[in-house]
Amino acid sequence: YDLVGLDNLVANTAYLRAQQVDYDELRKRRVSLTLPKPKNSSGLLLDRKYESVCEQQPIGRKLFQEFLLASNPQYVAAAEFPEELSHWRFAEDEAREKAKRSILAKFCQPESKSFLSYLTGEAAEICKNLSNKNFDEEALEQIKEATRDFLRGKPFLEFMKSPFFYRFLQWKEYEKQKITNKYFYEFRTLGKGGFGEVCAVQVKYTGQMYACKKLDKSRLKKKGGERFALLEKQILEKVNSLFIVNLAYSYNDKTHLCLVMDLMNGGDLKFHIYELGERGIRMERLIYYTAQITTGILHLHSMDVVYRDMKPENVLLDAKGQCRLSDLGLAVEQHKRAGTTGYMAPEILKQENYRISVDWWALGCSIYEMVAARLPFKDFREKVHNEEVTRRTLEDECKFEHKNFDDPTKDLISRFLRKKQLHRLGSRGEDPRSHRFFQSINFHRLEAGLVEPPWVPKSNVVYARNTDEFRDNSEVENIKFDAKDEKFFNEFSTGAVSVRWQKEMIDSGVFDELNDPKLNGHGCESVWT
Numbered sequence: 001y002d003l004v005g006l007d008n009l010v011a012n013t014a015y016l017r018a019q020q021v022d023y024d025e026l027r028k029r030r031v032s033l034t035l036p037k038p039k040n041s042s043g044l045l046l047d048r049k050y051e052s053v054c055e056q057q058p059i060g061r062k063l064f065q066e067f068l069l070a071s072n073p074q075y076v077a078a079a080e081f082p083e084e085l086s087h088w089r090f091a092e093d094e095a096r097e098k099a100k101r102s103i104l105a106k107f108c109q110p111e112s113k114s115f116l117s118y119l120t121g122e123a124a125e126i127c128k129n130l131s132n133k134n135f136d137e138e139a140l141e142q143i144k145e146a147t148r149d150f151l152r153g154k155p156f157l158e159f160m161k162s163p164f165f166y167r168f169l170q171w172k173e174y175e176k177q178k179i180t181n182k183y184f185y186e187f188r189t190l191g192k193g194g195f196g197e198v199c200a201v202q203v204k205y206t207g208q209m210y211a212c213k214k215l216d217k218s219r220l221k222k223k224g225g226e227r228f229a230l231l232e233k234q235i236l237e238k239v240n241s242l243f244i245v246n247l248a249y250s251y252n253d254k255t256h257l258c259l260v261m262d263l264m265n266g267g268d269l270k271f272h273i274y275e276l277g278e279r280g281i282r283m284e285r286l287i288y289y290t291a292q293i294t295t296g297i298l299h300l301h302s303m304d305v306v307y308r309d310m311k312p313e314n315v316l317l318d319a320k321g322q323c324r325l326s327d328l329g330l331a332v333e334q335h336k337r338a339g340t341t342g343y344m345a346p347e348i349l350k351q352e353n354y355r356i357s358v359d360w361w362a363l364g365c366s367i368y369e370m371v372a373a374r375l376p377f378k379d380f381r382e383k384v385h386n387e388e389v390t391r392r393t394l395e396d397e398c399k400f401e402h403k404n405f406d407d408p409t410k411d412l413i414s415r416f417l418r419k420k421q422l423h424r425l426g427s428r429g430e431d432p433r434s435h436r437f438f439q440s441i442n443f444h445r446l447e448a449g450l451v452e453p454p455w456v457p458k459s460n461v462v463y464a465r466n467t468d469e470f471r472d473n474s475e476v477e478n479i480k481f482d483a484k485d486e487k488f489f490n491e492f493s494t495g496a497v498s499v500r501w502q503k504e505m506i507d508s509g510v511f512d513e514l515n516d517p518k519l520n521g522h523g524c525e526s527v528w529t
């Protein structure tokens with residue numbers, strides 16, 4: 001027998017089967033779940049901003065919608081208008097025409113029962129005069145903003161006094177549960193990093209699959225990696241982007257700090273460039289991935305975060321074939337601009353450009369690598385001293401010898417590889433997304449996850465190395481932890497991350513199950529009437 005091979009096969013089979021979640025079976029197993037009573041103190045500590053409760057948090061958003069739809073026609077219209085507006089924005093061709101006619105008839109005619117009667121002043125005028133001819137993004141955005149202003153006033157105050165908000169507090173209480181290893185089933189190792197391995201895990205009662213990055217406490221302490229681990233966690237929990245891996249939970253056990261994130265089971269782009277048949281990535285996929293990466297980098301920059309580790313190896317594909325940036329262990333938060341506009345010296349302004357421009361340079365190198373399966377200043381597996389690569393990077397012009405480079409791609413790469421950072425695309429306030437390389441991409445639809453991926457990973461293939469290649473032989477001596485270490489472990493282990501956790505509750509059906517008045521004695525409606 002090839003026992004190593006057998007181990008790997010068993011691990012792969014369990015991992016692949018876990019991904020075929022049987023939701024009915026799971027539902028049967030969790031009949032006893034009920035929501036806890038909110039503690040008095042938790043309501044006081046809660047962030048009660050409209051944006052947080054009704055827009056950012058998926059469960060708060062859903063309950064607020066339910067509240068509006070159960071109220072008067074004016075509130076119903078205010079709930080429905082933004083939905084139909086985003087439908088129009090993302091629709092194409094005929095569906096878009098239809099969505100437009102519906103908006104005009106439903107919300108803009110004073111005799112319609114869904115007329116936006118709460119609008120006042122300029123927004124009310126715009127709404128009444130809206131027609132086929134002046135139906136543009138700007139006018140609609142203005143009506144949408146006025147709708148938000150309306151909602152965050154009286155409707156929001158009423159919501160907070162309603163049973164729907166009590167239900168929200170119950171979910172917030174539930175969200176605070178302590179997370180331990182028992183919360184998950186564990187599956188095979190998917191990769192290895194500097195402080196430990198990454199394995200697949202599954203939440204027992206929802207069936208949701210995640211990747212768990214385990215950081216060895218002893219190793220962290222010995223190498224002084226604690227600060228970076230905490231930074232990685234804090235940045236990951238703040239980002240909420242379709243193109244960056246999101247954090248769902250952080251917790252710790254005796255030996256490890258654990259980061260539970262989106263499972264990316266389609267492999268990393270380095271694997272796709274070098275290990276799967278033809279080397280390089282074909283143009284359609286290249287454009288799609290580059291568009292998603294660019295959007296992810298812009299998202300980080302908009303949060304004043306510099307990624308600093310852009311390379312194909314750190315871009316991972318999910319089951320649908322969409323990609324996300326991962327491994328934010330090198331990312332740093334920039335200090336907010338020190339100074340006031342108008343008074344800041346050139347070197348301060350230049351510094352700021354410098355910091356973000358490293359990501360655009362690295363993206364240029366990565367696009368080059370995706371086309372040519374080598375780097376602009378280093379051939380594939382070339383044995384060369386670092387000093388020589390440095391010299392070439394500083395002095396040589398980038399050459400495009402590979403047959404697959406077309407004009408727009410060469411132009412985009414050249415602009416990202418400008419030696420002077422102030423001349424580099426992306427660092428001068430100029431938006432890389434407007435480059436003709438991205439001509440075929442509708443970024444609005446892309447950001448909403450509506451553009452079909454050009455390539456989808458096979459559901460019966462594990463896009464990772466064999467498990468035995470991750471065996472760890474190095475000894476870690478047992479290190480004693482003091483009170484300061486324990487304090488750090490606790491600071492790190494904050495449990496569920498609101499937005500991601502609430503999404504899991506909704507996607508897995510747990511939200512509907514516990515919210516359904518028929519299944520649960522004290523549903524919102526029975527208290528309401």
Ligand code: ADP
Nearest residue numbers: 190191192193194195198211262263264327329
């Ligand atoms: P390090 O910071 O130590 O380099 P990484 O975050 O890069 O650790 O993770 C190590 C490896 O684990 C990656 O190269 C990748 O193969 C795998 N991996 C990391 N995150 C995920 C994920 N979310 N889904 C699937 N595999 C992952």
Ligand code: MG
Nearest residue numbers: 193313314327
């Ligand atoms: Mg890494």
Ligand code: MG
Nearest residue numbers: 327328329330
């Ligand atoms: Mg790292």
